[in-house]
Amino acid sequence: xxxxxxxxxxxxxxxxxxxxxxLQPGDDDYEEARTVWNAMIDKEPAVIARCTGAADVIxxxxxxxxxxxxxxxKGGGHNVAGNAVCDDGVMIxxxxxxxxxxxxxxxxxxxxxGATMADLDHETQAHGLAVPGGIVSTTGVAGxxxxxxxxRLARKYGLTIDNLRSADVVTAGGQLVNASEAENPDxxxxxxxxxxxxxxxxxxxxxxxxxxxxxxxxxxVYTYEDADEVLRFYxxxxxxxxxxxxxxxxxxxxxxxxxxxxxVWGETVLLLTLFYSGDVAEAEAALRPxxxxxxxxxxxxxxxxxxxxxxxxxxxxxxxxxxxxxSNYFTDLPDGLIxxxxxxxxxxxxxxxxxxxxxxxxxxxRVDPDAxxxxxxxxxFAITVSPVxxxxxxDDELIGWARRVxxxxxxxxxxxxxxxxxxxxxxxxxxxxxxxxxxxxxxIKNKWDPENLFRTNQNIEPAD
Numbered sequence: 421x422x423x424x425x426x427x428x429x430x431x432x433x434x435x436x437x438x439x440x441x442x443l444q445p446g447d448d449d450y451e452e453a454r455t456v457w458n459a460m461i462d463k464e465p466a467v468i469a470r471c472t473g474a475a476d477v478i479x480x481x482x483x484x485x486x487x488x489x490x491x492x493x494k495g496g497g498h499n500v501a502g503n504a505v506c507d508d509g510v511m512i513x514x515x516x517x518x519x520x521x522x523x524x525x526x527x528x529x530x531x532x533x534g535a536t537m538a539d540l541d542h543e544t545q546a547h548g549l550a551v552p553g554g555i556v557s558t559t560g561v562a563g564x565x566x567x568x569x570x571x572r573l574a575r576k577y578g579l580t581i582d583n584l585r586s587a588d589v590v591t592a593g594g595q596l597v598n599a600s601e602a603e604n605p606d607x608x609x610x611x612x613x614x615x616x617x618x619x620x621x622x623x624x625x626x627x628x629x630x631x632x633x634x635x636x637x638x639x640x641v642y643t644y645e646d647a648d649e650v651l652r653f654y655x656x657x658x659x660x661x662x663x664x665x666x667x668x669x670x671x672x673x674x675x676x677x678x679x680x681x682x683x684v685w686g687e688t689v690l691l692l693t694l695f696y697s698g699d700v701a702e703a704e705a706a707l708r709p710x711x712x713x714x715x716x717x718x719x720x721x722x723x724x725x726x727x728x729x730x731x732x733x734x735x736x737x738x739x740x741x742x743x744x745x746x747s748n749y750f751t752d753l754p755d756g757l758i759x760x761x762x763x764x765x766x767x768x769x770x771x772x773x774x775x776x777x778x779x780x781x782x783x784x785x786r787v788d789p790d791a792x793x794x795x796x797x798x799x800x801f802a803i804t805v806s807p808v809x810x811x812x813x814x815d816d817e818l819i820g821w822a823r824r825v826x827x828x829x830x831x832x833x834x835x836x837x838x839x840x841x842x843x844x845x846x847x848x849x850x851x852x853x854x855x856x857x858x859x860x861x862x863x864i865k866n867k868w869d870p871e872n873l874f875r876t877n878q879n880i881e882p883a884d
Contacts, residue, residue, distance in 0.1 A: 426466055430487070434467070437479040440516060443468040450515030454505055454514060455560065456494070460742045460815070461502030465492065465511040472516050474588065474596050474622040481620060482594040484510040485873055491501040491622050492876040496536045496560020500745050501843050503616070504563075506876045512620060514562065522547055527628040528585065530651065531622050533562045541727050550631035550726060553580035555668065557731045558739065562621055567840035568613050568794040570802075572695040572729070573631065575782030581612035581792050582783070583627045589619040591870040596622070608795075609863045613794025614854070615839050617861070618868045621808040636703035639732075640692040640711065641680065641718035644766060647671070647690040648758060653713045655753040659800060663782035665706050666695040670776040671765040672736065681717050688765055694721055695729060736774060742809050744819050746826035747841040748833035749799035757832040761803075764825045769818055772808035777801050777826070795855035796836045803829065804841050839878050850878045859883070 426444075436443040443450045444467055450521050453468045466489065484491040497515070499503045505511050505559040514534035519541035521530040529551060530538055537554035540561055544550050552573035561580075564571075569580020574683040576581060586600035589607065597619075599608040610618050642650045654669060661667065669692050678710030692710070696703035700723055711719055737743075749755070765775055781800045789797045805825045807818040839853040851858050858880070866882040867871070 421733060426487075434469075434479065434483045434654060437483075438469060438471070438476045440470040440472040440476045440548060443470065450762060454511065456497035456499070456504050456761060457737075457739045458500055458502050458743045459740050459810075460744065460812075461505060463502070463505045463507045465506055466508050466517040468511040468513055470513045470516055474590060477512060477514070477590045477620050477622055478594050478596060478851060480510060480512045481590050481592065481873075482541075485514075485594070485871075491873065491874060493562075493616055493874075495534055495562035496558060496564075498536075498556070498559045499563050500743050500841065501878070503877050509876070514622070517622065520544070522628070524549065529626045529628055530870050531561050531624045533623060535561045537561060537564070538727075541730050544628060545725070545727050547628075548630055548633050549628040551580065551583055551626045551628060552577045554730065555733050555797040556737050557734055558737075561624065563616070564840065565616050565624060566611060566613075566621065568778070568838065570778055570838065570840075572668070573629070573697055574784050575661075575663045575666050575729055575779065576697045577629050578783040578787060579794065580626075581794055582787055583629075584612060585625040585627060587611055587621045587625070588623045589621050591619045592871065604711075606864050607642050610793050610861055612792035613839070613857070614861050614864075614880065615866055617874055617880045619874065631697055634723040635726050636694070636696040636698070636700045636734070637724050637729040638694040638721035639679065639718055640694065640716045640720075641674070641684070642692075642714060642716050643684060644688040644690070644762075646714055648762060650690055650692075650714045650754060651758050652755070654710070656780050656781065657710050658781075659752075660704050661779075664696050664698045664702065666697075667707075667710065668693045668695075668777060669738075669779070670774050671761070671768075672774040673768050673771050675735065679718060679720065684717055686771065688768060689717075693732060736772070737808075741810070742815065742818070743806065744822050744824045744843050745804050745806050745841050746843070746845075747802055747804035747837055748826065748830060749796055749836055749838070750801040750803060750832060751799055751834050752832075753801060754832055757829055758829045761825075764828065769807060769821050770809045770814075773818070773821075774806050774808070775803065776806060777803050777829050777878060790857075793854070793857050793861060796838065799834055799836075802838055802841075825866065842878050850880075853878060854880065
């Protein structure tokens with residue numbers, strides 16, 4: 421059913437079922453509501469349901485199913501593939517549902533499906549507590565969690581899904597169910613890495629850990645000329661680093677502003693982001709080998725608010741630019757990979773583009789790969805090629821650049837890809853994201869969404 425086919429009385433009846441707002445093209449807030457983080461995504465849903473609670477979500481799911489309209493679910497709207505919005509369907513917008521309730525005694529947080537990492541960190545840090553997850557504060561908690569949940573605390577406390585206790589889910593049939601180890605365990609297993617394929621999660625229950633309110637964090641910045649030897653040292657350091665230490669790396673054009681020294685403004689630099697979930701003395705000892713190697717043009721390690729450390733990458737990924745990602749896992753950073761990568765990053769195609777390394781391992785690896793739907797427990801690194809630009813006329817050029825860099829590094833990669841960094845890359849790559857769990861996920865999909873209502877995602881088709 422297309423937008424023009426929706427009768428006014430049908431939409432009015434639906435609107436009367438919601439506490440939240442129902443928007444259509446032409447309404448005052450429609451354009452803002454349909455906009456997501458990645459400006460490449462320009463889709464126009466027939467209806468946007470701005471939900472305020474689970475009852476609104478149930479009504480929206482029933483409306484989409486009964487009228488055979490494709491639903492898309494928006495939490496934070498930060499997904500690079502733009503799966504929070506669809507053409508001519510129903511956008512189930514959870515962004516008004518951003519409440520976070522913290523119980524500091526039990527160290528449990530209850531988080532609604534529209535909350536961002538900034539919302540979550542703000543509330544938990546009032547008690548010196550945190551949930552592992554996210555390196556950009558505008559990331560939605562829901563999408564992050566359902567894909568697995570990388571973040572700087574993951575090496576110490578596991579992925580976001582490893583800290584998930586339960587979830588409330590609106591199913592394709594319009595029922596609100598709870599999923600946990602004790603209740604609907606098959607659904608709970610699938611939610612932890614299977615993406616948004618199995619329903620709309622209206623709230624999450626997480627375990628909390630004592631973190632902050634200040635943590636040791638900082639940056640090391642090296643010139644392009646020094647990057648070769650520094651990366652070779654970094655790979656050894658990262659492999660043996662204590663689990664409290666998380667050191668992400670990135671090649672970026674240095675922004676023309678402090679704290680980057682003026683001598684490197686606009687030049688390609690190697691940026692190491694330092695994070696330690698412990699006290700300053702421990703951090704200084706653990707990170708000393710890295711800080712004493714080479715000749716960084718910037719070396720900062722100091723106590724800062726945990727909330728601030730969670731926002732350090734925001735400057736590189738603001739809303740409203742155009743993004744396309746290509747990513748792979750790696751168990752090591754061999755010399756050949758470093759040499760090939762350096763050839764591609766000496767000059768970036770735009771001042772905003774970058775290539776970033778996730779530092780994995782630690783507690784992530786200690787979880788049985790079959791314990792959750794997220795299958796990729798053993799890689800030590802993930803490398804993502806991230807062109808960032810503003811002009812739609814440059815789309816083909818920038819996407820082509822990302823694919824060329826990715827293909828040049830692919831020979832060194834291990835199997836799989838993180839589902840949350842997938843752009844629109846086709847069925848084969850989606851299967852690789854779910855790995856050996858794909859067939860099991862199809863069976864669970866067949867139980868909970870046999871008609872594949874929830875398909876605006878990195879989709880898992882129901883088993884035949």
